[in-house]
Amino acid sequence: MLSKVLSSATYGIDAYIVEVETSAEQKLPSFLIVGLPDNAIKESRERVSAAIKNSGFEFPPRKFTVNLAPADIKKEGSSFDLPIAIGILAANEKISPAMLEDTVFLGELALDGKLRSVKGALPVAVEAKKQGMKRLILPADSVKEASIVDGISVYGFQQLADVIAFLNDEVTAEPVYTSREEIFSKVNHYHLDFADVKGQENVKRALEVAAAGGHNILMIGPPGSGKTMLAKRIPTILPPLSFEEALETTKIHSVAGILPSDQALITERPFRSPHHTVSDAALVGGGSFPRPGEVSYAHHGVLFLDELPEFKKNVLEVMRQPLEDSRVTVSRSKMSLEFPANFMLAAAMNPCPCGFYTDPGRDCTCIPPQIQKYMSRISGPLLDRIDIHIEVPAVKYKELSSEAGGEPSADIRKRVIKSRMRQYARFKDQPHIYNNADMGSKEVRTYCKLDGSGNELLKMAMTRLGFSARAYDRILKVARTIADLSDSEQIQAQHISEAIQYRSLDRELWKR
Known part of the structure; x- marks a missing residue:
């Protein structure tokens, strides 16, 4: 019999859906995993078989072939343990196939059937929602970060047996939601x-x-x-971080596995x-x-x-x-x-x-x-x-x-936020520019125009101190920030003077 279970893997800081296809045949017992698995996934054969047996279910003596599609992308990590176990039980008709549709599974299995936390739960939840999935089933220790995503029901379980009982409608479970406002x-x-x-x-x-x-x-x-x-x-x-910034930062920490299990979102810089x-x-x-x-x-x-x-x-x-x-x-x-x-x-x-x-x-x-x-x-x-x-x-x-x-x-x-608000208003039509430091040469020419006295002062400094062309742009960007802190639309000579002061020290110490 053939079963298909949905899972997910990370690529960079984003995720993609993986189809875990399991075929069970009446042949000599064997367990093969294909689809470019790494060593951790290959070793899941022992973890999955032990977890199924120790959860009170039979692991039948059949030939099991598990394919992780798309098969041309290398998969890594232990997060495929749970979907492989669910696929094997579904192929043996131990799980109702109705709950497998539009559900993404992710989790590492201990030998006793306990679910252990996995990396990348947040980007997986984001991708699952984007692909129109309805449910995401995870270990309880990883559910906090995934629950910050709206539009998808996130469930956390402690044991493989609990997941199977939920899929067979033997027990009920409430999805976990986390309030952004509270965080x-x-x-x-x-x-x-x-x-x-x-x-x-x-x-x-x-x-x-x-x-x-x-x-x-x-x-x-x-x-x-x-x-x-x-x-x-x-x-x-x-x-303070905006929600979009917090989400992107949390995705990086989630993929790396350094996000604390009790923290749904990184809310501080x-x-x-x-x-x-x-x-x-x-x-x-x-x-x-x-x-x-x-x-x-x-x-x-x-x-x-x-x-x-x-x-x-x-x-x-x-x-x-x-x-x-x-x-x-x-x-x-x-x-x-x-x-x-x-x-x-x-x-x-x-x-x-x-x-x-x-x-x-x-x-x-x-x-x-x-x-x-x-x-x-x-x-x-x-x-x-x-x-x-x-x-x-x-x-x-x-x-x-x-x-x-x-x-x-x-x-x-308060002064920093006020200055940043001026910059947000200035660059609202400029993609990927959020503050003065992000400006390119084109934006510097547009927003960092000098008056006569400021121009002469900068010219003298460039000549005497031997600044590079890149340093010229840096001085103008810093002067623009100093002017923003002073609530000035025009960069004045005193702003240029202070910006030059922040570039002169290296020329005193790095003399050639």
Whole structure:
């Protein structure tokens, strides 16, 4: 007898429907799975047979052939255990075929029949709804994220026997729904705040500009000046995630299997801080079956690279494409996958190997060739993709001992949101442009026009400091953000002056 059960698999961060066809024949007992399965799927033969027997059902001595269609796409993972088990039982007429129509099954089976959580439940739910499916049956530990999708009934079960009883109409189960309003009502409760940071007012201003325009920022200063402390507070001043942004970010974390089982949706901006020993594949994504990397996990959030020169040079260079295109393309001989990577880069570094080159209170023990070698680990093209470079000086004792608190993150965030709203209105007819940092050369010429004094000031800076053509565009984008924070439609000379200040530090330290 032949049965057909619907399942799903992920490709990149999206999903596609897989038909699990099972044929049962009265021949010598065997169990064959075809359709380009990986080793985890091939091993499901033992898991499925043990789970069926230990759930109180007979595993008949027949020849079973399971085909995963489309057969020309490689399948991976253990999420096909449940649909294969349902297909075998349906082929043996143990399950009513009526409930199999318009139902997608996904889940890993333990040997005792328990259902274990799987990766990618959210993109599977999105695709199932798009294909007009009515039901999605999952392990109970994976049902939370899938239930955020409207228009499809999502059921969570603990045991294979419970699924079979539900399909045979022996028990009833209620679909799980998650309220978006309830989830978003609990967001933006951060335990970190800019009010905790003593002094560093100029750095806070630079971070406010970076957050308002989505600009990348590099902080340079001696050890203990507060670079990491400041970077960890950047998400507290960024605008809240929209539902579309939260859904896309959650899909990435779901596919990677790093979404907590009790969390339906990521509602706060991600903050990722990989160690400097990270590999290029771990940072941007890769592997034989490509997976997203840290730049994709930070999508719509912040990627913080501490001790920037300590990262391997090849690791830093592979970041140039995602910084420019806001996406990562991972190509293999048989496939090419694309992962979104629209993040804000915040990096921190010392000005020299000992760390005290720019500190007036400490003597630097490095000789000029050492400093040059240290700084040359960061290439010019990568630096040009970082809009704002700011010096973080050591905090003075007077500021440290002061009882006065700094400006709270909530106040800074209000200005950032107001600036972002101006940008949303400006780019509402421009696809894929959401803030000033996303502007291309065409948009820069349209929205970053200068008056006479601003033009002369920028011309003088370009000539004297030797900025590249890319740096010219970056200065104009930052100046546009500064003007938005000042509620000014026209970029004025003082806005250009402040933007140039955020580009001059690298020319002092990276002299050739």
